[in-house]
Amino acid sequence: MNKTKVRFYRGTHGMGIVISVTNGTDRVIFDFGAPFTPLAQVYDGTVLPRNVNRVKDAILLERIPAVEGVFSRKDLQDLPVISYEESSLNTAVMICHLHLDHMSEIDKIAPEIPVYIHEEGLKLLNALQEVNEEKAYRSYSSFRYHETFKVGQISVTPYFSDHPCPGSAGFLIETADSTIYYSGDIRFHGLDSKKALAELDVLAQKHIDLLIVDATTTSPSEFTGEIITEKDIYDDIYDHLNHSASLGIFNQYNRDVAMMQHMNDLGKRLGRTVVWEPEYAYILKRMTGIKVPVYWIESQHIPECLVNMKNDHEVISVKDIRNHPEKYLIQNSYGNLLSLSDFDGLPGEYFHLFGEPLVKGQKDYQIMVNVVKKLNWIFNTYTNLYSFSHRYPEHLRNMIEKINAVTVVAVHSKHPENLDPVNSMQFFPEENQDYILENGILKQ
Numbered sequence: 001m002n003k004t005k006v007r008f009y010r011g012t013h014g015m016g017i018v019i020s021v022t023n024g025t026d027r028v029i030f031d032f033g034a035p036f037t038p039l040a041q042v043y044d045g046t047v048l049p050r051n052v053n054r055v056k057d058a059i060l061l062e063r064i065p066a067v068e069g070v071f072s073r074k075d076l077q078d079l080p081v082i083s084y085e086e087s088s089l090n091t092a093v094m095i096c097h098l099h100l101d102h103m104s105e106i107d108k109i110a111p112e113i114p115v116y117i118h119e120e121g122l123k124l125l126n127a128l129q130e131v132n133e134e135k136a137y138r139s140y141s142s143f144r145y146h147e148t149f150k151v152g153q154i155s156v157t158p159y160f161s162d163h164p165c166p167g168s169a170g171f172l173i174e175t176a177d178s179t180i181y182y183s184g185d186i187r188f189h190g191l192d193s194k195k196a197l198a199e200l201d202v203l204a205q206k207h208i209d210l211l212i213v214d215a216t217t218t219s220p221s222e223f224t225g226e227i228i229t230e231k232d233i234y235d236d237i238y239d240h241l242n243h244s245a246s247l248g249i250f251n252q253y254n255r256d257v258a259m260m261q262h263m264n265d266l267g268k269r270l271g272r273t274v275v276w277e278p279e280y281a282y283i284l285k286r287m288t289g290i291k292v293p294v295y296w297i298e299s300q301h302i303p304e305c306l307v308n309m310k311n312d313h314e315v316i317s318v319k320d321i322r323n324h325p326e327k328y329l330i331q332n333s334y335g336n337l338l339s340l341s342d343f344d345g346l347p348g349e350y351f352h353l354f355g356e357p358l359v360k361g362q363k364d365y366q367i368m369v370n371v372v373k374k375l376n377w378i379f380n381t382y383t384n385l386y387s388f389s390h391r392y393p394e395h396l397r398n399m400i401e402k403i404n405a406v407t408v409v410a411v412h413s414k415h416p417e418n419l420d421p422v423n424s425m426q427f428f429p430e431e432n433q434d435y436i437l438e439n440g441i442l443k444q
Helices: 054-060 120-128 195-206 230-241 255-269 278-288 318-323 334-343 363-374 392-404
Strands: 004-010 018-024 026-030 089-094 115-119 141-143 149-151 154-162 167-173 177-181 209-215 247-252 272-277 327-330 350-353 376-381 407-411 434-438 441-442
Touching: 026 149, 026 154, 026 167, 054 247, 089 149, 089 154, 115 120, 120 141, 120 278, 154 195, 195 392, 230 247, 230 255, 230 350, 230 376, 230 407, 247 255, 247 334, 255 272, 255 278, 255 327, 318 334, 318 441, 334 363, 363 376, 407 441
Parallel strands: 026 089, 089 115, 115 141, 177 209, 209 407, 247 327, 247 350, 272 327, 350 376
Antiparallel strands: 004 018, 004 434, 018 026, 149 154, 154 167, 167 177, 434 441
């Protein structure tokens, strides 16, 4: 019988996870994104990616590891990496959600290799392509929660993960001799926490040999110790704007569709009209069917799919907002930051809700703060990003105890040694090293 092999290409000391599980000639790979390094990002808008050389450049820049049997020989050019054509492996790639550190490099995978994305995630990817935020280099396959599919002799069952991005999933992998669960990014303090906890109860009934778990908040720099739930954030915005004469402005990520929908609901609670940039309005309509008012910024480039929005969406003008700022809550992305000067002289409250730029100390972040302050507005931020996107240490410990795997490996963390699981043996793998999984133990 073939023994199950596990290789951690990347993700054992930070973001940009790439992990493979192989049994015989069948292989599944989990996630395929670049590390989140905003202060050292090569493609900064000045240095532009080269289309023809995008695979070779990405490997040389270490945006993606040189995984054998994944890239076409044509794209690899002269790099000494085993190509898809030269490999005997039957490979499929699973993407847990559409945040860039998990999927930014999927366009570089050979088109013959299936890449699986949850059907809601695939719907979002198509919308992002339509507004020119993602490029359509290849086709993708979809999956649904709890529906098992096969990659050769390997069975894969996706489970719901409460993360802000649509279609977020963890994966149960079953081979002839082992059972592995890769959690993907997950939290238990979002508005869908009951659903996430119910999934955990299901997983707790299974015998899992290896748990590969998102341990982001074990890094002190990523978790300040401040306990904030998703509901706390919306309640805080409500408290700031309720009965306020100020214009409300918020900046959030257009891939976090659930949060977009919740902000729209919050506007209704406040009695304010939430106004969106056309790209965001388009994504909301495609994902939820909700048609929202738009704020038209004439200077921006408008993709073809947005041209008709002036006719079939309510358009809110600068004059409308200036006349009654207390009636509006407007979404603003960093690229359109200077459009806020249309509202100079008005009282304003700006809420930075995990949109780009994310990191304090980054030049773009400071520019955003400076512009808001020049307008004499109050700048509000929720410094602990991971209070919104990742489980707290206490919840992480509870998950590990419930699943009760033989071995646990922490990923997506700068300090995996802080995990300290109670009832599982923690293993610290070296990257780019094959390990045999036998009776729940990883061995070289």
